[in-house]
Amino acid sequence: IVAVATLALGIGASTATFSVVHAVLLEELPFEDPDRLVLVWPEVNANKTMALLAEERMSSLESVSGMNGWTLTLTGAGEPRELVGLMVQPGYFDLLGVSPALGRPFEASADLPGEAGVVILSHDLWVGAFGGDPSVVGRAIDLGGAEYDSRVVVGVMPPGVDELVEDVDVWIPLEGGRSLGLGEDDTWYVNHRIARLAPGATLEQANAEVAAYAEEVQRAIPDHFSEDEARSATVQPLRDYLTRDVRGAVWVALATVGLVLLIGCFNVANLLLA
Known part of the structure; x- marks a missing residue:
């Protein structure tokens, strides 16, 4: 027995x-061809290196999008809520192969200084804070309590997309972080990048190419980098990061x-x- x-x-x-x-x-x-998605990480605090990585110089990477996480506060929708925000370049959702369930993604002009502030909501925030009301698209929400923090909701993402980086609540265009006080210069914005391997490219090729270009940039403009900043970067499969x-x-x-x-x-x- x-x-x-x-x-x-x-x-x-x-x-x-x-x-x-x-x-x-x-x-x-829940992304298009997910096995080709990778993250480009600095080995130390190499924000400037990541900001200067040029997509056109990376033959092993088909497309690249910078992103940076931050904490925001939603007010004016019940009790104030602490949110995880992700600043991304306009092509971020195209790279992932996902589209908003409601509304539209960011337009290319959203990355330009002076454009009106916009925001995209996660599905969980849309349901939790706004009761799943579809009319929230087109309305302004407050992400900090100051007048300049008002942003127009242009879309709501489907479930699952928010889990890419620490359960994101909202996405804003990378340049839009300036009006929220999230940095004083362009190099601050990008902590890491998400990319898609080019057809036929391997992870080893991408790592070698990204590391070589990072070193090339730092040799060309050494005054832009402090001694404690990384001299290289690494490329990691997205799945490895999500299951780490x-x-x-x-x-x-x-x-x-x-x-x-x-x-x-x-x-x-x-x-x-x-």
Whole structure:
């Protein structure tokens, strides 16, 4: 009975754990051709390097979009809410291959200084703060309490897109961070970039190319970089980043239930041979 119970426990636990592995590590991401999506990270605080990475110089990268996270406060929609905001270049959603469920994405002109401030909401914020009201598109919302922080909602993203970087609540154009007091110069804005590998390009090629260009930029304008800033950068698959906090625990759990299943099989084999 003990042997059968151990085997049943092992089979049940293995099935459940394989389901978790599939959901966390193997399930398709909600983006177009997600296996080609990568993040370009500074190894230290290399914001200027990231800001100067030129898409046209990276033959291994088909498209690149800068982004930077920040904390904002939504007021005027019930109790004030602390939000995670992501400043992105207008082509960010095109790169991911996703479109707003309501409204439109950012236009190219949204990246230009002086353009009217706009914002795109996550699905969760749209439901939680605005009750899923579709008429919020076209309305102004307050992201800080000052008059210049008023931004017009131009779109609402579908569920799942907000999970790319720490459960994002709102997206604003990269240049739009200036009016929110999120930096004093252009180089501040980009902490890292998301990119898409060119057809046929490998991760190794992208890493070598990005690192070489980062060093080239710093040699060309050494006065723009302090001593503690990175001399290189790394390219990481997007899936690896998204599963970074759970990957180890999932594999440990899988190994544990595999051991239980093995013990159950061993006990049953002993009973059959007895």
